[in-house]
Amino acid sequence: MATxxxxxxSKKENAPIYCYFSIGRGKFYQRKTRETINPENWNTKKGEPKNIQSGTQKSLNDLQKLKQRLTELESYVLEQYRTRKDDEIINGxxxxxVITAFYSGGRKIQQLDYLENYLEYYKTEVLPFRKIRGQRITESTxxxxxxxxxxIKDFIKSQNKKIxxxxxxxxxxxxxELYLENQGIAKGTIGRYIKYPKTIISHAKTVGIETNESLSEIKGYTTETPTIYITxxxxxxxxNTIFLNKNLETAKDWLIIGFYTGxxxxxxxxxxxxxxTTHQNKLCIKVIQKKTNTTVLIPLHKEVIKILEKRNGDFPQRFSDNLESAKTFFNRYLRTITKQANLDRLEYGKKWNDETKRFDYGKYPLxxxxxxxxxxxxxATHYxxxxxxxIIMAVTGHKTxxxxxxxIGKDFNDLSIKIFDFDIEETAEPQQNTKTAN
Structure with missing residues (x-):
């Protein structure tokens, strides 16, 4: 029987209180708790604080609280022993x-019952090793x-309660979802975001953590995606527009290259x-796509080759050594060159609103x-x-x-109607004469 x-x-003024746990002859273990007490206030025979009748109100309250904590600690240790698993080794x-768990809110598996703790566990112990169809997930994923x-962690904090x-x-x-909307995140992005918690939380079942039965009912969604393109x-x-600014001329060349490489x-x-590189006597560019880690080999269009020849066989300079900064500059220069080239047709798209801190959707000049x-x-649209x-998908990296x-804003009806662009001869089986002579 466990006791x-x-x-x-110790006889020092703030003597640490030790837990003495026995489960049978020769099987006893002793470890320090986080509690301390003046030995003068300790009942050695009963192993608990004395029932002191005089003293300050604070000292009396502190002793009473200490006695209560020790009672709860005793119950907790004995309960953990009673419900132990067969493979648990009982020792110091x-x-x-178990003592540490009592003070920190539960043993590891109990702590993982709480979403914030589980998310941290998933991020460090699960995510780096996850696989899809036998392959490690990509860095971008x-x-x-x-x-x-x-x-999700920020959302949990906003709820002001343990979840x-x-x-x-x-x-x-x-x-x-409402929390994400209030953060100014685009609706389409939110539609992708809300399905990820289901994927992450579903994995909790593999480590014995209870999940909600309605978890499978959570669905992501898509919104109408602006299909902005140039012809x-x-x-x-x-x-045909000449830009005197060097950066604008560079942006023009990058746009041409992007148009023909996708x-x-x-x-x-x-x-x-x-x-x-050269493949089958054609000049190509070999790209390892950053997002999917997919390698693609793209034959260079004559317009791209013209740019390389103009630049001594090399590509234009990047706007910054930092890729994210280079993309920001490229976007800025794109708006300038298309404006100067009078590309002002109205197109459905999204535009950032500095006041609301979110995107507004509507028709704007391109x-x-x-x-x-x-x-x-x-x-993709051009080809x-x-x-x-x-073949287009092999270059753009789309999987389906x-x-x-x-x-590109099309559907299968758009694709199937293209059958009329092909020369298809109609053939028919000759009808068999079924008349019988009289």
């Missing part, structure tokens, strides 16, 4: 871990999930001479809402139905045709 007593091993280390984890993993349900997900005619309009700015602005993403989308879609069509 627990408390004892002092176990006792020390890890960063994305860490972003979501940090936003358990099992508390996260549809209702709490809806509150998280080849508009590109020619920019090409890469995100993070990949486009890192193109350089040493990434050029030069007000253009960004570096126009390169990839213009490439759609001109060359097989899988549905994803690609949504990206």
């Amino acid at each position: 627990l007593k408390f004892r002092l091993l 280390i176990w006792l020390d871990e 890890i960063k994305k999930q860490i972003t979501i984890i940090n936003k 358990k993993v099992s508390d996260y349900d549809v209702n709490l997900s809806n509150k998280f 080849e005619t508009e590109l020619k309009q920019i090409q 890469q995100r700015a993070s990949d486009l602005l890192q193109m350089s001479k040493n990434k050029l 030069h007000e809402i253009i960004s570096s993403h126009v390169c990839r989308r213009s490439f 759609y139905a001109k060359i097989p879609t899988p 045709e549905k994803e690609f069509l949504n990206y």
Whole structure:
């Protein structure tokens, strides 16, 4: 039978109180608690504070509280022993871990019941090792999930209460969505964000943590995505505009290269001479896409080759050594060159509102809402139905045709109608004469 007593091993004024735990003959373990007491106020025989009748009100209250804590600690240790797992080794280390758990809010698995603790555990112990279809998840996916984890943590703090993993349900997900809206995050981004907690929290079941039954009902969503692009005619309009400012001329060249290579700015602005290669007698650029870690080989269009020849066989200079800064400059210069080239047709898109700190959606002149993403989308839109879609997807990095069509604002009806662009001969089986002679 397990028993627990408390004892002092010192006669100093603030003597630490030790926990003496016995589970049978020769099996006893002793560890220090976080409590201290003046030995004059300690009942050695009973192993508890004395019932003192005189003293200051504070000292009497402190002794009463100490006695209560020791009673709770005794109950906690005995309960942990009673509900122990078969593979738990009971020794001094176990006792020390249980005492620590009493003061810190529970043993490790109990602490992980709380969403904030679990999220930290998931970020450090699970996320770096997660796999999808046998492959480690990419750095970009890890960063994305860490972003979501940090936003959930901020949301938890805004609720001013402890939230358990099992508390996260549809209702709490809806509150998280409202919280994100108040942060000025775009609706489409929120639609992607709210599905990630389900993925993260569902993993809690693998370590024995209870999750909410309604977790599977939480769904992400998509919103209408502005499909901003420029046509080849508009590109020619920019090409024919002479910019005296060196940065604007450089931005023009990057835009032309982006239009004919279909890469995100993070990949486009890192193109350089040493990434050029020849394949089947064609000059190509080899790109390892930053977001997906996918390698693509892109034959260079004649307009791109003209730019390289103009620049002694190299790509234009980047606007900054820092990639994020370079992208910011590129976006700024894009708005300037398209404005000077009179690209002012109205286009549905989003524009940042400094007062509300969020994007406003509507129709704006193209030069007000253009960004570096126009390169990839213009490439996809320009070549759609001109060359097989899988070939375009091999360059843009889209994984599914549905994803690609949504990206350029098309659907499968747009794709199927293209059948009439092909010469299809109609053939019919000759009808058999079924008449019988009389």
